[in-house]
Amino acid sequence: MVVVGASSGIGRATAHGLAARGDHLVLLARSSGPLTDTADECLQLGAASAQPCPADVTDAAAVDAVMAQVRADHGRVDAVVHSAGVVAYGRFDEVPAEVWDGVLRTNLLGAANVARSVLPDMRAHNHGTVVLVGSLLGEIAVPDMSAYVVSKWAVRALGRELQLDNRDRSGVQVSVVSPGGVDTPIYAQAANYLGRDVRPPPPVYTAEAVAAAVVDAVDSPRKRVGVGIANAVIKTGFTVTPGLYDVLVGPLFATLANGRSALPATAGNVLQPQPAAESVAGGHGYALWAVVKDVAAALVSARRRNGPPD
Ligand SMILES: NC(=O)c1ccc[n+]([C@@H]2O[C@H](COP(=O)([O-])OP(=O)(O)OC[C@H]3O[C@@H](n4cnc5c(N)ncnc54)[C@H](OP(=O)(O)O)[C@@H]3O)[C@@H](O)[C@H]2O)c1
Numbered sequence: 682m683v684v685v686g687a688s689s690g691i692g693r694a695t696a697h698g699l700a701a702r703g704d705h706l707v708l709l710a711r712s713s714g715p716l717t718d719t720a721d722e723c724l725q726l727g728a729a730s731a732q733p734c735p736a737d738v739t740d741a742a743a744v745d746a747v748m749a750q751v752r753a754d755h756g757r758v759d760a761v762v763h764s765a766g767v768v769a770y771g772r773f774d775e776v777p778a779e780v781w782d783g784v785l786r787t788n789l790l791g792a793a794n795v796a797r798s799v800l801p802d803m804r805a806h807n808h809g810t811v812v813l814v815g816s817l818l819g820e821i822a823v824p825d826m827s828a829y830v831v832s833k834w835a836v837r838a839l840g841r842e843l844q845l846d847n848r849d850r851s852g853v854q855v856s857v858v859s860p861g862g863v864d865t866p867i868y869a870q871a872a873n874y875l876g877r878d879v880r881p882p883p884p885v886y887t888a889e890a891v892a893a894a895v896v897d898a899v900d901s902p903r904k905r906v907g908v909g910i911a912n913a914v915i916k917t918g919f920t921v922t923p924g925l926y927d928v929l930v931g932p933l934f935a936t937l938a939n940g941r942s943a944l945p946a947t948a949g950n951v952l953q954p955q956p957a958a959e960s961v962a963g964g965h966g967y968a969l970w971a972v973v974k975d976v977a978a979a980l981v982s983a984r985r986r987n988g989p990p991d
Contacts, residue, residue, distance in 0.1 A: 691860070822930075823934045
């Protein structure tokens, strides 16, 4: 089992989930420190083996080299989970081009590099599963996240294309798992040109809950797997009442997903990893308390500005 993006968040929780079943694991991400920590955790949880393989998923040759080594060591890749992902916040014209492109390079081209490096062998043996971690944002649009939203629509499209291209191999399966908000370090790691902090929009799930859906997709592949109780409602609003959706999504998303703390512009971990912040959880919990606190603070400051009512 190969987990890409295994040093943090959903990928790290997925590695833990696969380890508990006694699988042989190969773990990819850019930072070797957190990846080695993940490998140690997996061995403690019962993995048959856990090999950290630091690599940048945007580097096709590096990804190919890891997969070749996996085949040399283990004979084949049974499943690969692509959970590597980065995000950039800010209006399209305010996000530097290299950061915008960097999000696409990791989320989309990284997924393509991973799929390209395993599919020929999987097809030759008519055996193997590819799980791409997409997002609810691959099915809807929200303001100030253009690179991420475009990348996730493209990941969903890539998954659909791979499903069609491999219909002639019944043993080769491709799943796209699309979560809503998840409490992981990705928000603190994000490139951010909004000027304020960000958080997962409620309802927020744990990385472990999404990992359970990913492990399930490895065992029983399904084309599309959603994780999030509100996803269906949000998608319906986006497709059935687009005019109303467009009016509401700006203020709603700003209230639920943006904090009030000032933040200097940062490229976050898009172009370089930030290993110190990597972990399974992001410390947001369900994020509801943060939303309530920010709404209350906004009301108090509006009242101060306007004075008491007559
Ligand atoms: N958290 C959410 O609310 C949420 C919701 C929906 C979908 N998702 C998706 O779930 C996936 C995992 O996200 P997460 O929330 O678990 O984020 P995370 O905690 O930040 O983990 C991201 C992982 O990707 C790795 N990574 C980033 N760039 C890479 C690169 N160029 N090459 C190799 N590895 C790279 C990171 O390690 P290094 O930085 O060390 O490389 C890390 O292991 C992403 O595709 C994300 O879009 C997340």
